[in-house]
Amino acid sequence: MRKYFSDIYKTIWSILIGMRVTFGHLFIPAVTIQYPDVKPKLPERARNRLYVNMDDCIGCLQCEMACPVNCIEIETVKSLPTDDLGTTSSGQKKKLWVTKFDIDIAKCCFCGLCVYPCPTECIKMTEVYEFSEFDRNNLLYNFVTLTKEEVETVKTKAAEYEKEQAAKKAAAAAQVKTTPVAPPAQQPPPVQPS
Ligand code: SF4
Ligand code: SF4
Numbered sequence: 001m002r003k004y005f006s007d008i009y010k011t012i013w014s015i016l017i018g019m020r021v022t023f024g025h026l027f028i029p030a031v032t033i034q035y036p037d038v039k040p041k042l043p044e045r046a047r048n049r050l051y052v053n054m055d056d057c058i059g060c061l062q063c064e065m066a067c068p069v070n071c072i073e074i075e076t077v078k079s080l081p082t083d084d085l086g087t088t089s090s091g092q093k094k095k096l097w098v099t100k101f102d103i104d105i106a107k108c109c110f111c112g113l114c115v116y117p118c119p120t121e122c123i124k125m126t127e128v129y130e131f132s133e134f135d136r137n138n139l140l141y142n143f144v145t146l147t148k149e150e151v152e153t154v155k156t157k158a159a160e161y162e163k164e165q166a167a168k169k170a171a172a173a174a175q176v177k178t179t180p181v182a183p184p185a186q187q188p189p190p191v192q193p194s
Helices: 003-027 060-066 150-176
Strands: 050-052 072-078 096-104 123-125 140-141
Touching: 050 096, 060 072, 072 150, 096 150
Parallel strands: none
Antiparallel strands: 050 123, 072 096, 096 140
16 A cells, blocks of 8 residues: 555656656747748858859859859850940949859759859859759759840851851961062172172
8 A cells, every 4th residue: 555655656756857847948938940930040151042143144154163063054155246245233344145054953062162253243142041842853043044046046146256257267368378479689699809
């Protein structure tokens, strides 16, 4: 009988000890948040999804070269002397058409190495960190603002211009070859000593 009451006492006592911890935590401010209803406050330099402002991109390839996992792919085409690509927001004249600017964000390790060398600060980390996808292909971000047709036109025009220039150079070189070289002027015979 004594053991019976002793067991009841121990049970109630151990419950009270457990509840003491529980009640104690009721009055301590919570360290967790109700994500996703409540969004966490991000640190100032958090690295999340990348974004490229193509209006400011000059196609210098610095970001592509800096990426340690080769997840940035850029292609550029030289503009023609008659093209006006405008300027960046800092007033820098744009000279290259950017015909491809892809970032495979599935490969990205968020190191931020592409952000620092950008001379126009147009590639940057955003505050977006929720961008999971069911289809992996949706993680290949394409930032080019030109349409497919515009890209084709730019490439065709550039190729034609290159061809024209090459033909002009070849014609100039051929002209130089066919122009007869004038014979050297006749030298007077040397005067014999008398
Ligand atoms: S953050 Fe790093 S891994 Fe991601 S694209 Fe930039 S350089 Fe490449
Ligand atoms: S470094 Fe900046 S300007 Fe140069 S290609 Fe990359 S995003 Fe464009």
